[in-house]
Every structure is written in C-alpha cells, then in structure tokens.
Amino acid sequence: MNHRATPHDFTSQRDTITPYEFRQAVRSAQFRGPTAGYCGDFAQANLAIVPVAYAHDFLRFCQSNPKACPLLGVGEPGQWHVPALGREVDIRTDVPGYNVYRDGKLDAQVDNLAEFWQSDFVVFAIGCSFSFEDMLAKAGIPLRHVEEGRNVPMYRTNIANQRAGRFGGELVVSMRPMKGADAIRAVQITSRFPGVHGAPIHIGDPSALGIADLSKPDFGDAVTIRDGELPVYWACGVTPQTALMGAKLPLAIGHRPGYMLMTDITNASLAVF
Amino acid sequence: MNHRATPHDFTSQRDTITPYEFRQAVRSAQFRGPTAGYCGDFAQANLAIVPVAYAHDFLRFCQSNPKACPLLGVGEPGQWHVPALGREVDIRTDVPGYNVYRDGKLDAQVDNLAEFWQSDFVVFAIGCSFSFEDMLAKAGIPLRHVEEGRNVPMYRTNIANQRAGRFGGELVVSMRPMKGADAIRAVQITSRFPGVHGAPIHIGDPSALGIADLSKPDFGDAVTIRDGELPVYWACGVTPQTALMGAKLPLAIGHRPGYMLMTDITNASLAVF
Numbered sequence: 001m002n003h004r005a006t007p008h009d010f011t012s013q014r015d016t017i018t019p020y021e022f023r024q025a026v027r028s029a030q031f032r033g034p035t036a037g038y039c040g041d042f043a044q045a046n047l048a049i050v051p052v053a054y055a056h057d058f059l060r061f062c063q064s065n066p067k068a069c070p071l072l073g074v075g076e077p078g079q080w081h082v083p084a085l086g087r088e089v090d091i092r093t094d095v096p097g098y099n100v101y102r103d104g105k106l107d108a109q110v111d112n113l114a115e116f117w118q119s120d121f122v123v124f125a126i127g128c129s130f131s132f133e134d135m136l137a138k139a140g141i142p143l144r145h146v147e148e149g150r151n152v153p154m155y156r157t158n159i160a161n162q163r164a165g166r167f168g169g170e171l172v173v174s175m176r177p178m179k180g181a182d183a184i185r186a187v188q189i190t191s192r193f194p195g196v197h198g199a200p201i202h203i204g205d206p207s208a209l210g211i212a213d214l215s216k217p218d219f220g221d222a223v224t225i226r227d228g229e230l231p232v233y234w235a236c237g238v239t240p241q242t243a244l245m246g247a248k249l250p251l252a253i254g255h256r257p258g259y260m261l262m263t264d265i266t267n268a269s270l271a272v273f
Numbered sequence: 274m275n276h277r278a279t280p281h282d283f284t285s286q287r288d289t290i291t292p293y294e295f296r297q298a299v300r301s302a303q304f305r306g307p308t309a310g311y312c313g314d315f316a317q318a319n320l321a322i323v324p325v326a327y328a329h330d331f332l333r334f335c336q337s338n339p340k341a342c343p344l345l346g347v348g349e350p351g352q353w354h355v356p357a358l359g360r361e362v363d364i365r366t367d368v369p370g371y372n373v374y375r376d377g378k379l380d381a382q383v384d385n386l387a388e389f390w391q392s393d394f395v396v397f398a399i400g401c402s403f404s405f406e407d408m409l410a411k412a413g414i415p416l417r418h419v420e421e422g423r424n425v426p427m428y429r430t431n432i433a434n435q436r437a438g439r440f441g442g443e444l445v446v447s448m449r450p451m452k453g454a455d456a457i458r459a460v461q462i463t464s465r466f467p468g469v470h471g472a473p474i475h476i477g478d479p480s481a482l483g484i485a486d487l488s489k490p491d492f493g494d495a496v497t498i499r500d501g502e503l504p505v506y507w508a509c510g511v512t513p514q515t516a517l518m519g520a521k522l523p524l525a526i527g528h529r530p531g532y533m534l535m536t537d538i539t540n541a542s543l544a545v546f
C-alpha cells in the first residue's frame with residue numbers, strides 16, 4: 001500500500017476545490033496524502049473512533065480537556081455519517097489515511113475502514129490547528145515550520161489531563177516561535193477560535209511545561225528559534241491520540257497524522273466573537 | 274502647597290463613593306492625592322489641555338497613535354464641561370493635581386485652574402491603564418508593582434509616534450512582568466478595551482523596543498522580574514504627556530501623574546466585545 005501515491009494532482013485546485021469535492025476525491029482514491037494547505041477556508045478534523053462501551057468516557061475526556069480536544073462533531077453510535085461535519089460524509093472512506101490501534105499499539109495503516117467498521121463504533125471529530133494557522137498566515141504572521149518545510153514541533157508536557165475512565169495522560173503541545181508583537185496578535189486571533197484549540201496555553205520558558213529541550217520535540221520536527229523570539233505553545237490534537245493509545249482499548253481508530261478529515265465547517269463560522 | 278494633605282480620608286469609601294461624589298470631594302479640596310484604587314469600576318482619565326490653535330494637530334496626534342492616546346472625550350473649545358466624561362464635570366476643579374507647562378517645561382503644579390483657564394482651551398481626556406489593571410486584578414493576575422507598592426515602571430522606546438504638526442516623539446510603554454499563561458490571559462482581557470490602551474504592544478525582549486535595561490525605567494519604579502516571567506509592555510499615557518512637552522507650546526496643561534480625572538464611564542462599557 002503506497003500512501004504517497006497521488007493518482008491525480010490536486011495542487012492547482014487546493015483553493016478552488018470544495019470540501020465535498022475533496023472528500024469525493026479521497027473516497028475514490030484519487031487523493032492520497034497529507035491534507036495541509038487544501039480548502040484553506042474550511043476546518044479539518046482529527047479523527048478518533050472508539051467502541052460505544054468507551055464512548056461516554058472519551059466524550060467526558062474531551063469535554064474536560066477542551067483546549068486539547070475541542071469537539072467539532074460526535075456521531076451517533078454505529079453511524080459513519082456525521083451530518084454536523086459535512087454533506088454525505090462517510091467516515092469509513094473520506095479520510096485519506098487511518099491508524100488502527102489494538103491494545104494501544106499501532107496495528108495497521110489503512111486507506112479505508114471497509115474491513116474494520118463495527119456497528120458499535122462512535123466517531124469523534126476534533127478541531128485541528130490547520131484552521132488557526134490559516135488565520136495566522138492571513139494576518140501576516142510567519143509560521144516557522146511552514147517556512148522551513150517541516151512538521152510543527154510537538155512536545156509532551158508534565159501537565160496532567162483531566163482523567164475520564166481509562167483516558168488520561170499528559171497534555172501535548174505544539175510550538176511556534178514568534179516575535180513578541182506577533183505572539184500578541186496570535187493570542188488575539190486564536191482566542192476567537194476555541195473550536196480549534198483557541199488561545200495558546202503558554203508563552204516562553206519551556207521548563208514551566210516540563211519540556212527539557214525545545215530542539216528535541218517528541219513529535220514532528222525541530223524548528224529554528226531566532227534571537228528575540230518567544231516560543232508560543234498551543235494545546236495539540238495529538239493529546240487525544242496519545243490518550244487513546246494510553247487507554248489500551250482492544251480496538252480504536254484514528255486518522256493518520258496529517259491526513260485529516262476535510263469538513264464543510266468554515267473556519268470563519270467557528271469564531272466566537 | 275502640600276498635595277499630600279488629605280483633609281478627609283476617603284480610603285474606607287474607595288469602592289462605595291460614586292465618581293460624581295469623588296469629583297465633588299476633589300472640587301471642594303476634601304480629596305487630594307493619587308487616585309489609584311478609587312471607584313474601581315470607573316475609568317480614570319489622563320488630561321491634556323492645549324490652546325485651540327494646536328488642538329487640531331493634537332487631536333490628529335491622538336487619532337494617529339490610538340494605542341498610546343485612546344481618547345475618552347474631547348471638549349468644545351473654551352468649555353470646561355465635557356459631558357461625555359461625566360455629570361457636571363468641571364475640568365478646572367475636578368482633577369486633584371495639575372501640571373502647567375510653558376514652552377515645554379513644567380512651570381507649576383496647582384490644585385485648580387482658576388488662574389490659568391483660557392477661553393481658547395480645548396480639553397482632551399485619554400484612557401488610563403488603571404482601568405485594565407482593575408480588570409487584570411479581578412481576573413486573578415498579580416501585578417508586581419502593586420505587590421511591591423511601587424509605581425509601574427515606564428520606559429521610553431525607540432518607536433517613533435506618528436507625527437502631527439508639532440506633536441511627535443517616541444512611544445512610552447509601561448511594563449508588567451508575568452508568567453506566560455498570565456500574559457496570554459492579559460492579552461485577551463486588555464484586547465477587549467482599546468479605549469484604555471488595549472492589548473500589549475510587545476512581550477519579551479526589551480531590546481526590540483530599544484530598552485537597554487529594564488532595571489532602569491525612565492519613569493516610575495523598577496520592579497522584580499522573576500525567573501520564567503516575561504516582561505509585557507503596554508502603550509502608556511505618558512506618551513501624550515511627553516509629546517505635549519516636546520511640542521514646546523507656550524502654554525499647555527496636563528494632570529499631575531497619578532492624579533487622574535475620575536469619569537462616570539464604567540470600565541465595563543468600554544469593552545468592544
């Protein structure tokens with residue numbers, strides 16, 4: 001299975017293709033790959049699927065840790081359609097890559113859930129930083145990991161999540177270095193969007209979060225921090241992913257990192273003021 | 274003249290006295306002294322008075338430098354009543370201390386403007402950081418200069434103000450050290466109040482503002498900056514005061530620093546969202 005195969009090149013259509021068309025292209029295997037940069041006005045979502053026996057605890061976990069796990073939509077038990085997320089969404093086929101976890105370990109990476117879907121599955125869609133990064137870029141705030149062509153650096157912190165049943169663990173943050181004035185603007189912009197992680201949770205000293213070395217992220221890639229820049233930390237959607245793995249459910253499913261669900265929800269509609 | 278004389282002690286009434294009553298106490302010389310801490314729900318104002326010949330330029334200066342000079346009210350030429358600021362305000366008597374500038378130099382400190390008022394005077398009232406400090410304190414954010422019983426430290430920066438006629442000079446900032454999470458919250462809170470300086474203009478590296486040494490403020494007192502804290506900088510109402518002095522008008526009047534005009538404008542009413 002080659003996840004990097006791109007039967008059609010949608011690069012030139014990244015801003016004109018609609019989310020509905022994008023999902024159709026994923027469903028028909030015409031699009032495969034990371035979704036960053038596509039349909040910039042629309043929210044992309046982190047995916048978590050758990051059996052209904054664990055769904056209440058996972059929902060409580062999300063609602064108790066809203067900065068890391070802002071819910072964009074929750075499916076009915078057994079339903080792969082989640083109307084809140086978009087027209088004719090089929091969660092089994094519309095995400096370009098899935099991780100299948102068994103007993104908390106990555107067991108397989110698959111292109112669709114045809115073989116894995118269960119009638120007791122509950123779908124959770126969680127807001128993603130791509131939305132606020134689009135807002136930051138439009139406001140003229142440089143994003144170092146984009147400039148350097150890397151994944152955003154992410155770090156495990158020593159901040160315990162609010163536990164719910166089996167789901168716990170520690171907060172994971174993403175970090176973007178910025179000049180002071182840009183950090184202020186970034187706080188203002190992202191505060192308007194609690195549905196996609198909202199305001200940063202910390203600025204400055206990494207040791208306050210238990211991060212020993214910013215040059216050694218736990219996920220993603222290290223980026224350059226220039227003189228006079230401040231590291232700005234946001235709660236990260238990897239948090240629910242690590243909580244899902246830590247819970248060691250017999251079976252659970254997530255998206256493949258970077259391969260997100262494209263929704264019909266405009267980023268603009270997520271602004272709370 | 275002893276400005277520190279307090280014929281009546283209003284300390285026990287600081288939260289119950291109305292702005293109207295407070296101004297009456299000032300007018301009748303029962304209250305003399307700094308106004309910090311009184312009528313916490315109401316905006317206090319910086320005062321600038323210039324002859325009408327300079328008023329248009331000074332108004333342009335304020336409107337071109339809104340973070341340092343947010344206007345709460347502008348009087349009609351010759352009028353000491355400014356209804357926008359409060360009931361029966363008399364600018365000649367209702368400020369507990371005035372600075373009289375001649376040719377840009379402090380010439381006298383007086384208790385009222387009986388001898389100084391001119392029929393061509395125009396009154397400008399400019400928002401003050403006391404308003405947002407009250408908001409920050411209510412949100413549980415410690416203010417170091419308050420904890421240490423000092424004046425807030427203020428610094429001249431190398432950021433040129435937008436010039437208007439004779440009025441120019443550089444931005445003056447106030448600085449409050451905070452933990453990262455408090456700095457984020459402070460950005461959120463103060464962003465709601467552009468009428469009282471709004472969001473910070475910088476966080477972190479003082480050299481980005483041309484500040485050589487945070488332990489040597491140009492105005493006010495130095496405060497302790499603890500490990501892991503970030504200096505957070507707001508545009509400061511001393512900026513118009515220094516611009517006024519720099520303009521070297523034959524005659525101009527300001528408030529005595531810390532001796533502000535109490536207005537009837539609630540801080541809450543200044544929130545833009």
